[in-house]
Amino acid sequence: MIVRLALACGLIAATVAIQAFFMSAGLSAFRQAEKRREDVLIRYPTFVTVAWVIYLIIPIIVDVGLWAAFYYFSQALPSLEDALYFSTVTFTTVGYGDIVLGKDWRQVATFEAVNGWIIFGWATALMMAVIQRLYFRADNEARPGAHGE
Template sequence: MLLVIVVATALLLATIIVHGFAVLLLYRIGMTPLMNAEGMSPLRRLHWSYFFVIGFVIAHLIEIMIWALAYWFTGELKDMEEATYFSAITFATIGYGDVTLEGRWRLASAMEGVNGILLFGWTTAFLFKVSAMLWFPRKPPGEAAGVDTD
């Protein structure tokens, strides 16, 4: 059981690191447009929204594959297709139950579910902030509508 906890913790930390790099990369690429969103057309804002969403989908797919590789390498699941499917439904906390792990490795799948909840929450928080910056940019106090600065 200790080996499973150690391996699952390492996988959890690896996916957190992947997600952190995704956040940094997406923000670095999108920082200038986010800071200048006020002058953008709605279509351009939508394109930047797509950029962030697709970026996080890719990050989540990488994170799911990290867990899937572990299930496959340990021999818990027979092939990579089954391991990927199981990892995806576990990470997303869907848990259909048509594919399950045997014995001690079940604890790892529980940790993957917790991992998925945390990383989806992080993604949601980031996308919420990005959406606010893109769609509701703040004007400097002197430029607010109806405010006389004289």
């Protein structure tokens, strides 16, 4: 049991690293766009928001896949399809309960749920920060005198 929980902690560390990498790269690209393509950000904030949200879903898919691979290769679940489904409903904290882990594995699933809660909270905070920045910029550009006029 201790080994499984240690592996679960390792998976949390890996998913946090994946999320941090994607968020850092995404913010870097956003900052570059602010410098070089500010006109696009001002004219198309909804498009940029949608692109940003889709971009932030990519590491979440990777995270879910990592957990699913762990369940499958550890033989906690019989098929990769079951592992992906179980991992998705656990990471999102939906938890339907139609597929469950054996008694020896149940505690590991709680680690994945906590992991998903942390990652989704982090991604949501970053989504809101970018959305506020986009729409604050658009509002400022729409005001008379926004460019020192």
